[in-house]
Amino acid sequence: MRVLLSTIGSRGEVQPVVALASELRALGQDVRLCVPPDFRDWLDELGFDVVPIGPELRGTASASGNRPTPEQLRKAAEDTVVTQFETITAAAEGCDVLVAAGALQFATRSIAQRTGAAYVYASFCPITLPSDLHAPPPMPWRAPGTAGNRALWDEDAKRWMALFGGKVNASRAAAGQDPVDDLPRHVFTDRPWLAADAALAPWPEPADPRVVQTGAWIWPDERPLPADLAEFLDAGEPPVYFGFGSMRAPGELAEVMLASARAHGRRAIIARGWAGLAAVAGQPDCFGIGEINQQALFKRVGAVVHHGGAGTTTAAARAGAPQVVVPQMYDQHYFAGRVRELGLGAATEPGVPTAEALTSALGVALTSSVAGAARQFAGKVRADGASVAARQLLATVPLASA
Template identity: 45%
Template sequence: MRVVLVTYGSRGDVEPMTGLARQLQALGAEVRVCAPPDFAELLGGVGVPLTPVGWPIRALATRAVTGKAPKTLPEIAAELTAMAYEAVAAVAVGCDAVVATGSLPAVAGAQAAAEKLGIPYVFTSFSPCYLPSPHHRPVAWPGQVLPADETDNRVLWDANAEHLNTLFGETINTHRVSIGLPRTDNIRDHVHTALLFLAADPVLGPWPQPADLDVAQTGAWIRPDERPLSAGLEAYLDAGPPPVYVGFGSMPLREAEEVTQAVIEAVRGQGRRVLLGSGWADLALIDDRDDCFVVGEVNQQALFRRVAAAVHHGGAGTTTTAARAGAPQVIVPQVADQPYWASRVAELGIGTGHDGPTPTAESLSSALEIALTPETGARAAAVAATVRTDGAERAANLLLGMIGRSGSAVSAG
């Protein structure tokens, strides 16, 4: 069997696909991943072939944050839809299924390729908050203001569909017509499938019932990371009590230097050592004191078991990794689903969410006071024991079972 996995987004959109890819390979499937060119090394390191899609995502994200993006949103959407379509169409001929996630225009291009080729296709979300439900409000998209006094979530999700049609409908439909496919009047629901995968842990991010959608919640797609920590990092960890990790992953920050100053002051103010994850924000040391260390790419699965707390942006993958490690969390949400994960961490009692995307020394210190209590630590340890580790295996078996039933449970359009 051959399966094509498609994603366009940051590390948090690509890493779970490597977990699914490895499980599919273990079950005898041939797998190819279509993803941004930034992740050639990541995918090559786990033996999964990469077909590059679109522009390097880090450059695109950095330009968007600095306001220097050379293209408008419609221009980006049009090109990304076409590039995803071309990449998938080139590698998916004769394959058995296409699984897609990430940026909506790219997903629409992947879905169009599967539809054109007559190949079963499955949409995946890594966060429940992206899927229409009567139990929660939609995530607001650029240019959309959700009325605060509207309490009927179905009304809000209808407005969400209309807004996505306004943002991307004409662009995606123009592409569909150009390749001989019919127009659709609901872009969002068209790229979803009769059965969706929700690759989120059912304790951390439960799918509420009763539901309007048929969702298969598999658990998070985790790729076991066996990489050792560097000698320098090991020496730093061994030189004193567990530090507080601070990193924002694939989030570029407008005020990175000010944020770095604030977080180091806050952690030091709690009497703790600091471990900075440089990430796309390029966090760096502010002085030469020996209570602060910087790491780049690192095995967070191993690292988070050895920290006093993890301060991060609240991506689904980082939240799950920290929860699985039993590390208390402070989430400083920047965009998208990150406020959702901040709220879940607070509700579960395994940490807290920061109010707003730009911490000060005072605001982060207050949040750390919650995360570093013995009660939060005990709760984090208890929840860690409940986090599923077999989500990718369950998804791979489910997908191959669908293919084995001639795709009867999988939508091709």
């Protein structure tokens, strides 16, 4: 069987897809990946067939650039739909099943319907899938109000149609397909998958047969930590890790991070991320890193301060590390709430944190009670989600329908 796995996003979206691809390949399946070109070299090294989609995304995290205007956002929305139909159509040639993972997947199901391939949609966070038990993810355009969850999901569907539906239906019409009038339902299907850990991010209706929760898709990272980083870790008390992943962030945030660690007598490890945050030069209590094996590093730090992406939150929880979540957008607010609810750490207000706010939140995370709760919770986080998903795919695809 030939499988196409498609996602658009940062490493937080791509690495889980690689985990599933690795499991499928181990089961003898032919796998192709359609991902942003930022990850082409890495996936070539792993021996995967890769079709790059769209422009590189890494440059979008700089806080120095101007934020896009509404007109630019609309054009970007239309352009991504056109690009997806063009690129995924070519990538899907000869494939028996198409798996669309994460946000912004607008073309894959239409292409599956054209080719007769089976189709599966997978989300990495429960709050991104419709339910009467929760509202959609917070978005900048949504004003606070008292509308019920169902009304908010209906509003989301209308916005999806306004932004993306025209180009989706234009492409469908060109291929002789009927238009869709509810784009989220079309993308998600009536039986979406949830690739999130059931202890950390459970579906709110456990007995709901519509949603297949496989567990988080965790790629087993076996890379050793760099020797100079290992030396830094060995030189004193476990430091605090700070990283914002692919998020926009001002350069001065690195100084705020270091100040909050110093306020608690801790050293700091600062991940540059896509925003290019720089460790304060010449400071012996601060170490800067690039892309690294989080699974190994998080077991050796006193706390993990991050933006609340699904992958980083899961990695920290699995490592037993206390967390401070600084949410910026979308599902990150959900994971900030879960870290607080589970007693695994603290969260700041959304946006760029002040030194005072970060110091206060870090004080909570570094308490012995939180550290103990984080260590205990680590045993509940499963590592076999990608294996479960691969077996599920092989068991259900022959019966699946696009």
